Amino acid sequence: MKHVLAIALVVAASVAADSVNGELMATAAESCAGLASLKLPSTTIVLAQRVAAGGFTPPSPYAAGPRGALTLVTPGELPEFCRVAGIARPSNDSVIKFEVWMPAANWNGKFLGIGNGGFAGSINYAGMSAGLARQYATASTDTGHQGNGTDPSFALGHPEKLIDFSYRAVHEMTVHAKSIIAAYYARAPRFSYWNGCSLGGRQGLAEAQRFPADFNGMVVGAPANWLTHFQAGRLWSHLAIERNPDALVSPSKLAVLHTAVLAACDARDGVRDGILEDPTRCDFDPKTIECTGEDRPDCLTRPQVELVRQFYDSLINPRTKKLIYPGYARGGEPVWGDAAKTGHMVTRSRFGDPGGVFKYLLFQDPSWDYRTFDFDAELARADQLDGGLTSNMDPNLRPFFARRGKLLQYHGWSDPSPSPLNSVNYYKSVVNLLGGAATVHDSYRLFMVPGMYHCEDGDGPNTFDSIRAIEQWVEARQAPDRIIASHRSDAKGDRTRPLCPYPQVASYKGTGSTDEAANFACRMP
Helix, strand or coil, X not given: CCCCCCCCEECCCCHHHCCCCCCEECCCCCCCHHHHHCCECCEEEEEEEEECCECCCCCCCCCCCCCCCCCCCCCCCECCEEEEEEEECCCCCCCEEEEEEEECCCCCCEEEEECCCCCCCCCCHHHHHHHHHCCCEEEEECCCCCCCCCCHHHHCCCHHHHHHHHHHHHXXXXXXXXXXXXXXXXXXXXXXXXXXXXXXXXXXXXXHHHCCCCCCEEEEECCCCEHHHHHHHHHHHHHHHHHCHHHCCCHHHHHHHHHHHHHHHHHHHCCCCCCCCCHHHCCCCHHHHECCCCCCCCCECXXXXXXXXXXXXXXXXXXXXXXXXXXXXXCCHHHHHCCCCCCCCCCCCCCCCCCHHHHHHHCCCCCCCHHHCCCCHHHHHHHXXXXXXXXXXXXXXXXXXXXXXXXXXXXXXXXXXCCHHHHHHHHHHHHHHHCCHHHHCCCEEEEEECCECCCCCECCCCECCHHHHHHHHHHHCCCCCCXXXXXXXXXXXXXXXXXXXXXXXXXXXXXCCCCCHHHEEEECC
16 A cells, blocks of 8 residues: 655654654655655654565564563564654764554554563564554654663663663654654554553653653553662562572472462452462461471471561661562462563572662662662662652653543562552552542553563463553543453463452452353452
Protein backbone atom coordinates (compact mmCIF):
# COMPACT_ATOMS: atom_id res chain seq x y z
CA MET A 1 0.00 0.00 0.00
CA LYS A 2 1.35 3.38 -1.01
CA HIS A 3 0.87 6.27 1.36
CA VAL A 4 0.76 9.73 -0.18
CA LEU A 5 1.91 12.37 2.26
CA ALA A 6 -0.19 15.43 1.57
CA ILE A 7 -0.47 16.67 5.11
CA ALA A 8 1.58 19.14 7.05
CA LEU A 9 3.49 17.44 9.83
CA VAL A 10 2.98 18.42 13.42
CA VAL A 11 6.32 18.54 15.16
CA ALA A 12 7.56 19.96 18.41
CA ALA A 13 8.20 23.69 18.14
CA SER A 14 10.75 23.42 20.89
CA VAL A 15 12.09 20.13 22.17
CA ALA A 16 13.80 22.03 24.97
CA ALA A 17 10.35 23.09 26.16
CA ASP A 18 9.22 19.47 25.97
CA SER A 19 6.12 20.46 24.06
CA VAL A 20 4.15 17.85 22.17
CA ASN A 21 2.37 20.55 20.22
CA GLY A 22 4.48 21.87 17.38
CA GLU A 23 4.25 23.87 14.22
CA LEU A 24 3.34 22.58 10.80
CA MET A 25 6.15 21.57 8.46
CA ALA A 26 5.56 20.59 4.86
CA THR A 27 7.15 17.39 3.66
CA ALA A 28 7.65 16.10 0.15
CA ALA A 29 7.97 12.48 1.26
CA GLU A 30 5.59 10.19 -0.61
CA SER A 31 6.47 6.77 0.74
CA CYS A 32 8.19 5.01 3.58
CA ALA A 33 11.57 5.62 1.97
CA GLY A 34 10.67 9.27 1.62
CA LEU A 35 10.57 9.60 5.40
CA ALA A 36 14.37 9.59 5.32
CA SER A 37 14.18 13.27 4.35
CA LEU A 38 11.81 14.17 7.17
CA LYS A 39 13.09 17.10 9.25
CA LEU A 40 12.68 16.80 13.01
CA PRO A 41 14.17 19.04 15.71
CA SER A 42 17.67 17.91 16.79
CA THR A 43 17.01 14.54 15.16
CA THR A 44 18.36 12.62 12.19
CA ILE A 45 16.47 9.90 10.35
CA VAL A 46 19.09 7.25 9.55
CA LEU A 47 16.86 4.60 8.00
CA ALA A 48 13.42 4.46 6.40
CA GLN A 49 12.51 1.28 4.58
CA ARG A 50 9.72 -1.18 3.95
CA VAL A 51 10.08 -4.56 5.64
CA ALA A 52 8.32 -7.48 3.98
CA ALA A 53 5.87 -9.61 5.92
CA GLY A 54 7.48 -12.46 7.82
CA GLY A 55 10.28 -12.57 10.35
CA PHE A 56 12.59 -9.81 11.52
CA THR A 57 16.13 -10.19 12.83
CA PRO A 58 17.01 -7.52 15.40
CA PRO A 59 20.24 -5.75 14.48
CA SER A 60 21.34 -4.92 18.01
CA PRO A 61 24.04 -7.12 19.55
CA TYR A 62 22.12 -6.71 22.78
CA ALA A 63 18.76 -7.84 21.40
CA ALA A 64 19.21 -11.23 23.07
CA GLY A 65 20.16 -9.79 26.43
CA PRO A 66 19.48 -11.30 29.87
CA ARG A 67 16.05 -12.44 30.93
CA GLY A 68 14.11 -9.48 32.24
CA ALA A 69 15.42 -7.02 29.66
CA LEU A 70 12.23 -7.69 27.67
CA THR A 71 14.20 -8.16 24.43
CA LEU A 72 14.63 -11.92 24.37
CA VAL A 73 11.67 -12.99 22.29
CA THR A 74 12.52 -13.44 18.62
CA PRO A 75 9.86 -11.68 16.55
CA GLY A 76 7.74 -14.14 14.65
CA GLU A 77 5.43 -13.66 11.69
CA LEU A 78 4.87 -9.95 11.22
CA PRO A 79 2.82 -7.94 8.73
CA GLU A 80 4.55 -5.74 6.19
CA PHE A 81 5.64 -2.51 7.82
CA CYS A 82 7.56 0.72 7.41
CA ARG A 83 10.63 0.78 9.63
CA VAL A 84 12.07 4.16 10.57
CA ALA A 85 15.19 4.55 12.72
CA GLY A 86 16.28 7.88 14.13
CA ILE A 87 18.83 9.45 16.44
CA ALA A 88 17.78 12.33 18.68
CA ARG A 89 20.37 14.71 20.13
CA PRO A 90 18.53 17.06 22.52
CA SER A 91 21.82 17.80 24.34
CA ASN A 92 25.46 17.93 23.28
CA ASP A 93 26.02 14.48 24.84
CA SER A 94 22.79 12.80 23.77
CA VAL A 95 22.70 9.97 21.24
CA ILE A 96 19.18 8.59 21.63
CA LYS A 97 18.45 5.84 19.16
CA PHE A 98 14.82 4.98 18.52
CA GLU A 99 12.73 3.12 15.98
CA VAL A 100 9.17 3.53 14.77
CA TRP A 101 7.34 0.65 13.06
CA MET A 102 4.13 1.31 11.14
CA PRO A 103 1.86 -1.28 9.51
CA ALA A 104 1.77 -0.92 5.72
CA ALA A 105 -1.93 -1.77 5.77
CA ASN A 106 -4.79 -1.99 8.27
CA TRP A 107 -3.30 0.43 10.80
CA ASN A 108 -5.60 0.62 13.81
CA GLY A 109 -5.09 4.37 14.08
CA LYS A 110 -3.20 4.14 17.39
CA PHE A 111 0.32 4.53 18.76
CA LEU A 112 1.96 2.19 21.29
CA GLY A 113 5.14 3.18 23.13
CA ILE A 114 7.21 0.25 24.42
CA GLY A 115 9.31 0.28 27.59
CA ASN A 116 12.67 -1.26 28.44
CA GLY A 117 14.11 -3.49 31.15
CA GLY A 118 17.18 -3.44 33.39
CA PHE A 119 19.32 -0.42 32.56
CA ALA A 120 18.11 -0.50 28.95
CA GLY A 121 20.78 0.04 26.29
CA SER A 122 18.85 -1.58 23.44
CA ILE A 123 15.60 -1.16 21.56
CA ASN A 124 12.84 -3.51 22.67
CA TYR A 125 12.16 -5.24 19.36
CA ALA A 126 10.12 -8.00 20.97
CA GLY A 127 7.71 -5.50 22.48
CA MET A 128 7.48 -3.63 19.18
CA SER A 129 6.75 -6.89 17.38
CA ALA A 130 3.86 -7.61 19.70
CA GLY A 131 2.46 -4.12 19.12
CA LEU A 132 2.86 -4.35 15.36
CA ALA A 133 1.09 -7.71 15.33
CA ARG A 134 -1.92 -5.88 16.82
CA GLN A 135 -1.73 -3.32 13.99
CA TYR A 136 -0.32 -0.57 16.17
CA ALA A 137 2.23 1.95 15.01
CA THR A 138 4.83 1.36 17.70
CA ALA A 139 8.15 2.73 18.94
CA SER A 140 10.99 1.96 21.35
CA THR A 141 14.31 3.56 22.30
CA ASP A 142 17.66 2.44 23.70
CA THR A 143 17.33 5.38 26.18
CA GLY A 144 20.52 7.00 24.93
CA HIS A 145 23.22 4.38 25.40
CA GLN A 146 24.25 0.93 24.22
CA GLY A 147 24.49 -2.00 26.63
CA ASN A 148 23.09 -5.34 27.68
CA GLY A 149 20.82 -3.95 30.39
CA THR A 150 23.02 -4.87 33.37
CA ASP A 151 25.65 -2.12 33.50
CA PRO A 152 24.98 1.43 34.78
CA SER A 153 28.54 2.66 34.07
CA PHE A 154 27.30 4.48 30.95
CA ALA A 155 26.35 7.40 33.23
CA LEU A 156 29.85 7.93 34.67
CA GLY A 157 30.90 11.42 33.62
CA HIS A 158 27.80 11.81 31.45
CA PRO A 159 25.08 13.72 33.32
CA GLU A 160 23.11 14.31 30.12
CA LYS A 161 22.98 10.57 29.42
CA LEU A 162 21.61 10.05 32.91
CA ILE A 163 18.83 12.51 32.12
CA ASP A 164 18.20 10.71 28.83
CA PHE A 165 17.98 7.36 30.62
CA SER A 166 15.81 8.75 33.39
CA TYR A 167 13.04 10.31 31.30
CA ARG A 168 14.13 12.40 28.33
CA ALA A 169 14.74 9.59 25.84
CA VAL A 170 11.22 8.19 26.17
CA HIS A 171 9.66 11.63 25.80
CA GLU A 172 11.82 12.42 22.76
CA MET A 173 10.91 9.07 21.22
CA THR A 174 7.21 9.72 21.83
CA VAL A 175 7.19 13.21 20.33
CA HIS A 176 9.14 12.17 17.24
CA ALA A 177 7.22 8.91 16.77
CA LYS A 178 3.94 10.82 16.65
CA SER A 179 5.40 13.17 14.04
CA ILE A 180 6.66 10.29 11.91
CA ILE A 181 3.34 8.49 12.16
CA ALA A 182 1.45 11.64 11.15
CA ALA A 183 3.74 12.06 8.16
CA TYR A 184 3.37 8.45 7.01
CA TYR A 185 -0.39 8.13 7.35
CA ALA A 186 -1.33 11.78 6.76
CA ARG A 187 -3.07 11.80 10.12
CA ALA A 188 -2.09 11.70 13.75
CA PRO A 189 -2.84 8.71 16.03
CA ARG A 190 -6.32 8.76 17.53
CA PHE A 191 -5.03 7.32 20.79
CA SER A 192 -1.59 6.85 22.31
CA TYR A 193 -0.74 4.08 24.77
CA TRP A 194 2.26 3.01 26.83
CA ASN A 195 3.22 -0.55 27.75
CA GLY A 196 6.20 -1.31 29.97
CA CYS A 197 7.29 -3.46 32.89
CA SER A 198 10.16 -3.15 35.40
CA LEU A 199 12.24 -0.25 34.05
CA GLY A 200 9.40 0.14 31.56
CA GLY A 201 7.01 0.53 34.47
CA ARG A 202 9.20 3.25 35.96
CA GLN A 203 9.38 4.93 32.55
CA GLY A 204 5.60 4.91 32.36
CA LEU A 205 5.18 6.57 35.74
CA ALA A 206 7.83 9.15 34.82
CA GLU A 207 5.82 9.96 31.68
CA ALA A 208 2.56 10.28 33.60
CA GLN A 209 4.21 12.53 36.20
CA ARG A 210 6.29 14.72 33.85
CA PHE A 211 4.50 14.68 30.50
CA PRO A 212 0.79 14.07 31.13
CA ALA A 213 -0.14 14.87 27.51
CA ASP A 214 2.04 12.16 25.93
CA PHE A 215 -0.31 9.20 26.41
CA ASN A 216 -4.04 8.57 26.81
CA GLY A 217 -3.60 5.26 28.60
CA MET A 218 -0.70 3.54 30.29
CA VAL A 219 0.01 -0.06 31.27
CA VAL A 220 2.62 0.01 34.02
CA GLY A 221 4.00 -3.29 35.30
CA ALA A 222 6.18 -3.95 38.37
CA PRO A 223 7.71 -0.47 38.29
CA ALA A 224 11.19 0.09 39.71
CA ASN A 225 10.13 3.66 40.39
CA TRP A 226 11.91 4.13 43.74
CA LEU A 227 15.22 3.27 42.15
CA THR A 228 17.61 4.62 44.77
CA HIS A 229 15.82 2.80 47.57
CA PHE A 230 15.26 -0.32 45.47
CA GLN A 231 19.01 -0.47 44.88
CA ALA A 232 19.64 0.14 48.59
CA GLY A 233 17.51 -2.92 49.26
CA ARG A 234 19.50 -4.95 46.75
CA LEU A 235 22.75 -3.78 48.28
CA TRP A 236 21.55 -4.64 51.77
CA SER A 237 20.64 -8.20 50.75
CA HIS A 238 24.02 -8.63 49.06
CA LEU A 239 25.87 -7.38 52.13
CA ALA A 240 23.81 -9.58 54.44
CA ILE A 241 25.01 -12.68 52.58
CA GLU A 242 28.53 -11.43 52.01
CA ARG A 243 28.98 -10.84 55.73
CA ASN A 244 27.45 -14.16 56.70
CA PRO A 245 27.95 -16.71 53.90
CA ASP A 246 26.67 -19.48 56.17
CA ALA A 247 23.21 -17.93 55.81
CA LEU A 248 23.09 -18.65 52.08
CA VAL A 249 19.91 -20.58 51.30
CA SER A 250 20.14 -23.15 48.52
CA PRO A 251 17.38 -23.55 45.91
CA SER A 252 16.47 -26.92 47.44
CA LYS A 253 15.96 -25.32 50.85
CA LEU A 254 13.96 -22.51 49.27
CA ALA A 255 11.61 -25.21 48.01
CA VAL A 256 11.30 -26.49 51.57
CA LEU A 257 10.59 -22.97 52.78
CA HIS A 258 7.97 -22.42 50.09
CA THR A 259 6.20 -25.68 50.95
CA ALA A 260 6.04 -24.59 54.58
CA VAL A 261 4.61 -21.21 53.62
CA LEU A 262 1.86 -22.83 51.56
CA ALA A 263 1.07 -25.32 54.32
CA ALA A 264 0.58 -22.43 56.72
CA CYS A 265 -1.26 -19.92 54.50
CA ASP A 266 -2.54 -21.39 51.23
CA ALA A 267 -6.02 -22.17 52.55
CA ARG A 268 -6.58 -18.75 54.11
CA ASP A 269 -8.20 -17.48 50.92
CA GLY A 270 -10.63 -20.40 50.90
CA VAL A 271 -8.87 -22.39 48.18
CA ARG A 272 -5.86 -24.69 48.30
CA ASP A 273 -4.31 -24.01 44.92
CA GLY A 274 -0.60 -23.52 45.50
CA ILE A 275 -0.71 -19.70 45.49
CA LEU A 276 -1.48 -16.98 48.01
CA GLU A 277 -4.27 -14.70 46.81
CA ASP A 278 -3.28 -12.06 49.38
CA PRO A 279 0.18 -12.68 50.91
CA THR A 280 -0.29 -9.82 53.40
CA ARG A 281 -2.65 -12.12 55.30
CA CYS A 282 0.15 -14.67 55.78
CA ASP A 283 2.22 -14.32 58.96
CA PHE A 284 4.36 -17.43 58.49
CA ASP A 285 7.54 -17.36 60.58
CA PRO A 286 10.50 -19.31 59.11
CA LYS A 287 11.55 -20.22 62.62
CA THR A 288 8.89 -22.95 62.51
CA ILE A 289 11.20 -24.94 60.20
CA GLU A 290 14.44 -24.18 62.02
CA CYS A 291 16.70 -27.19 62.46
CA THR A 292 16.63 -28.48 66.04
CA GLY A 293 20.03 -30.11 65.77
CA GLU A 294 22.46 -30.49 62.92
CA ASP A 295 21.84 -28.94 59.54
CA ARG A 296 19.53 -31.07 57.40
CA PRO A 297 18.04 -30.72 53.89
CA ASP A 298 14.51 -30.35 55.27
CA CYS A 299 15.08 -27.41 57.61
CA LEU A 300 16.79 -24.02 57.89
CA THR A 301 19.75 -23.24 60.13
CA ARG A 302 19.44 -20.35 62.55
CA PRO A 303 21.44 -17.97 60.29
CA GLN A 304 19.23 -18.97 57.36
CA VAL A 305 16.09 -18.32 59.41
CA GLU A 306 17.33 -14.85 60.29
CA LEU A 307 18.23 -14.07 56.68
CA VAL A 308 14.81 -15.18 55.40
CA ARG A 309 13.13 -13.07 58.07
CA GLN A 310 15.11 -10.08 56.87
CA PHE A 311 13.96 -10.60 53.29
CA TYR A 312 10.34 -10.68 54.44
CA ASP A 313 10.78 -7.61 56.64
CA SER A 314 11.03 -4.08 55.33
CA LEU A 315 14.41 -2.34 55.35
CA ILE A 316 14.28 0.44 57.93
CA ASN A 317 16.52 3.47 58.40
CA PRO A 318 18.64 2.69 61.49
CA ARG A 319 18.36 6.26 62.82
CA THR A 320 14.98 7.62 61.76
CA LYS A 321 13.19 4.25 61.77
CA LYS A 322 11.49 5.27 58.53
CA LEU A 323 10.95 2.89 55.63
CA ILE A 324 13.84 2.55 53.21
CA TYR A 325 12.30 -0.18 51.08
CA PRO A 326 9.53 -2.73 51.67
CA GLY A 327 10.27 -6.42 52.02
CA TYR A 328 9.15 -9.29 49.84
CA ALA A 329 5.83 -11.07 50.05
CA ARG A 330 5.55 -14.61 51.30
CA GLY A 331 4.89 -17.11 48.53
CA GLY A 332 7.60 -16.11 46.08
CA GLU A 333 10.45 -18.09 47.65
CA PRO A 334 11.21 -20.46 44.72
CA VAL A 335 12.39 -17.63 42.48
CA TRP A 336 14.69 -16.12 45.10
CA GLY A 337 17.43 -18.52 44.09
CA ASP A 338 16.76 -18.68 40.35
CA ALA A 339 19.79 -16.84 39.01
CA ALA A 340 18.39 -16.98 35.47
CA LYS A 341 15.42 -14.84 36.53
CA THR A 342 16.57 -12.75 39.48
CA GLY A 343 19.73 -14.04 41.09
CA HIS A 344 20.08 -11.25 43.64
CA MET A 345 18.34 -12.55 46.72
CA VAL A 346 20.14 -15.61 47.98
CA THR A 347 22.75 -16.16 45.32
CA ARG A 348 24.33 -13.11 43.73
CA SER A 349 23.48 -9.74 42.25
CA ARG A 350 22.24 -10.03 38.70
CA PHE A 351 23.32 -6.48 38.00
CA GLY A 352 27.06 -6.97 38.48
CA ASP A 353 28.50 -4.58 41.04
CA PRO A 354 25.82 -4.43 43.77
CA GLY A 355 26.65 -0.76 44.35
CA GLY A 356 26.75 0.19 40.67
CA VAL A 357 23.76 2.54 40.77
CA PHE A 358 25.36 4.58 43.55
CA LYS A 359 28.88 4.37 42.15
CA TYR A 360 28.09 5.33 38.54
CA LEU A 361 24.69 7.00 38.36
CA LEU A 362 24.75 9.07 41.54
CA PHE A 363 28.09 9.37 43.34
CA GLN A 364 30.05 9.44 40.06
CA ASP A 365 32.99 7.77 41.80
CA PRO A 366 34.36 4.52 40.28
CA SER A 367 36.50 3.95 43.37
CA TRP A 368 33.56 4.06 45.78
CA ASP A 369 33.29 0.88 47.86
CA TYR A 370 29.75 -0.43 48.38
CA ARG A 371 30.87 -2.14 51.61
CA THR A 372 31.10 1.27 53.27
CA PHE A 373 27.53 2.26 52.44
CA ASP A 374 25.73 4.13 55.21
CA PHE A 375 22.01 3.37 54.94
CA ASP A 376 21.21 6.68 56.62
CA ALA A 377 23.53 9.50 55.55
CA GLU A 378 24.69 8.11 52.20
CA LEU A 379 21.21 7.10 51.15
CA ALA A 380 20.02 10.63 51.94
CA ARG A 381 22.90 11.92 49.82
CA ALA A 382 21.92 9.61 46.98
CA ASP A 383 18.32 10.80 47.13
CA GLN A 384 19.50 14.41 47.00
CA LEU A 385 21.78 13.77 44.03
CA ASP A 386 19.03 11.87 42.23
CA GLY A 387 16.55 14.68 42.74
CA GLY A 388 13.70 12.65 41.31
CA LEU A 389 15.52 11.69 38.12
CA THR A 390 15.37 7.92 38.51
CA SER A 391 13.08 7.73 41.53
CA ASN A 392 9.63 8.58 40.29
CA MET A 393 7.55 8.59 43.46
CA ASP A 394 5.60 11.82 42.92
CA PRO A 395 1.98 10.93 43.77
CA ASN A 396 0.53 13.99 42.02
CA LEU A 397 -1.02 12.42 38.94
CA ARG A 398 -3.76 15.05 38.87
CA PRO A 399 -2.59 16.63 35.55
CA PHE A 400 -2.60 13.22 33.85
CA PHE A 401 -6.03 12.35 35.22
CA ALA A 402 -7.37 15.81 34.32
CA ARG A 403 -6.70 14.94 30.67
CA ARG A 404 -8.78 11.78 31.14
CA GLY A 405 -5.65 9.68 31.22
CA LYS A 406 -6.02 6.12 32.49
CA LEU A 407 -3.35 4.22 34.41
CA LEU A 408 -3.51 0.44 34.73
CA GLN A 409 -0.75 -0.83 37.02
CA TYR A 410 0.01 -4.48 37.84
CA HIS A 411 2.56 -6.25 39.98
CA GLY A 412 3.16 -9.91 40.74
CA TRP A 413 2.84 -10.80 44.41
CA SER A 414 5.80 -13.20 44.04
CA ASP A 415 8.08 -10.64 42.42
CA PRO A 416 11.60 -10.82 43.93
CA SER A 417 12.86 -7.75 42.09
CA PRO A 418 10.96 -4.52 42.82
CA SER A 419 8.97 -5.38 45.92
CA PRO A 420 5.24 -5.81 45.20
CA LEU A 421 4.56 -3.76 48.31
CA ASN A 422 6.26 -0.81 46.65
CA SER A 423 3.43 -0.75 44.09
CA VAL A 424 0.87 -0.96 46.88
CA ASN A 425 2.55 1.89 48.74
CA TYR A 426 2.74 4.11 45.66
CA TYR A 427 -0.91 3.49 44.83
CA LYS A 428 -1.87 4.40 48.40
CA SER A 429 0.19 7.61 48.18
CA VAL A 430 -1.76 8.70 45.09
CA VAL A 431 -5.07 7.82 46.73
CA ASN A 432 -4.16 9.75 49.89
CA LEU A 433 -3.02 12.85 48.00
CA LEU A 434 -5.94 13.03 45.59
CA GLY A 435 -8.76 12.54 48.05
CA GLY A 436 -9.44 8.84 48.47
CA ALA A 437 -9.95 5.66 46.47
CA ALA A 438 -13.31 6.77 45.09
CA THR A 439 -11.66 9.86 43.60
CA VAL A 440 -8.99 7.98 41.65
CA HIS A 441 -10.88 4.77 40.90
CA ASP A 442 -12.04 6.01 37.52
CA SER A 443 -8.48 6.92 36.50
CA TYR A 444 -6.07 4.59 38.29
CA ARG A 445 -6.37 0.92 39.18
CA LEU A 446 -3.78 -1.44 40.58
CA PHE A 447 -3.95 -5.19 39.95
CA MET A 448 -1.87 -7.43 42.20
CA VAL A 449 -1.25 -10.78 40.52
CA PRO A 450 -1.08 -13.82 42.84
CA GLY A 451 1.86 -16.14 42.18
CA MET A 452 3.34 -13.98 39.42
CA TYR A 453 7.11 -13.40 39.32
CA HIS A 454 8.80 -10.36 37.80
CA CYS A 455 6.67 -9.22 34.85
CA GLU A 456 5.94 -12.80 33.78
CA ASP A 457 5.88 -16.48 34.76
CA GLY A 458 5.02 -17.90 38.16
CA ASP A 459 2.68 -20.45 39.70
CA GLY A 460 -0.45 -18.34 39.40
CA PRO A 461 -2.52 -17.07 36.47
CA ASN A 462 -0.10 -14.54 35.02
CA THR A 463 -1.05 -14.14 31.36
CA PHE A 464 -3.62 -11.45 30.61
CA ASP A 465 -4.45 -8.88 27.95
CA SER A 466 -3.63 -5.59 29.59
CA ILE A 467 -3.63 -3.76 26.26
CA ARG A 468 -7.23 -4.77 25.57
CA ALA A 469 -8.17 -3.64 29.07
CA ILE A 470 -6.61 -0.20 28.72
CA GLU A 471 -8.14 0.25 25.25
CA GLN A 472 -11.61 -0.49 26.60
CA TRP A 473 -11.05 1.88 29.50
CA VAL A 474 -9.84 4.79 27.37
CA GLU A 475 -11.96 4.37 24.25
CA ALA A 476 -15.20 2.87 25.55
CA ARG A 477 -15.06 4.19 29.14
CA GLN A 478 -15.35 0.59 30.36
CA ALA A 479 -13.22 0.53 33.50
CA PRO A 480 -11.61 -2.85 34.26
CA ASP A 481 -13.60 -4.24 37.19
CA ARG A 482 -11.80 -7.56 36.66
CA ILE A 483 -9.24 -8.89 34.19
CA ILE A 484 -9.27 -12.56 33.32
CA ALA A 485 -5.80 -14.12 33.61
CA SER A 486 -4.66 -17.61 32.76
CA HIS A 487 -1.85 -19.90 33.79
CA ARG A 488 -0.19 -22.00 31.13
CA SER A 489 1.51 -25.34 31.56
CA ASP A 490 3.06 -27.29 28.67
CA ALA A 491 1.73 -24.65 26.25
CA LYS A 492 -1.82 -25.24 27.48
CA GLY A 493 -3.99 -23.17 29.74
CA ASP A 494 -4.71 -25.06 32.95
CA ARG A 495 -6.30 -22.37 35.12
CA THR A 496 -8.09 -19.04 34.81
CA ARG A 497 -8.71 -16.54 37.55
CA PRO A 498 -9.92 -12.94 37.72
CA LEU A 499 -7.47 -10.24 38.68
CA CYS A 500 -9.18 -7.69 40.87
CA PRO A 501 -8.54 -3.98 41.38
CA TYR A 502 -6.70 -3.47 44.67
CA PRO A 503 -7.66 -3.86 47.47
CA GLN A 504 -10.24 -6.38 46.22
CA VAL A 505 -9.23 -10.04 45.87
CA ALA A 506 -10.63 -12.98 43.91
CA SER A 507 -12.97 -14.85 46.26
CA TYR A 508 -14.23 -18.37 45.54
CA LYS A 509 -18.03 -18.52 45.30
CA GLY A 510 -18.10 -21.97 46.87
CA THR A 511 -19.17 -24.10 43.91
CA GLY A 512 -17.61 -25.19 40.65
CA SER A 513 -14.04 -25.74 39.61
CA THR A 514 -11.44 -23.59 41.33
CA ASP A 515 -9.57 -23.53 38.01
CA GLU A 516 -12.31 -21.49 36.30
CA ALA A 517 -12.52 -17.72 36.66
CA ALA A 518 -16.33 -17.76 36.46
CA ASN A 519 -16.44 -19.32 39.93
CA PHE A 520 -14.70 -16.35 41.57
CA ALA A 521 -15.91 -12.85 42.41
CA CYS A 522 -13.92 -9.72 43.20
CA ARG A 523 -14.58 -8.79 46.81
CA MET A 524 -13.02 -6.87 49.65
CA PRO A 525 -10.88 -9.15 51.85
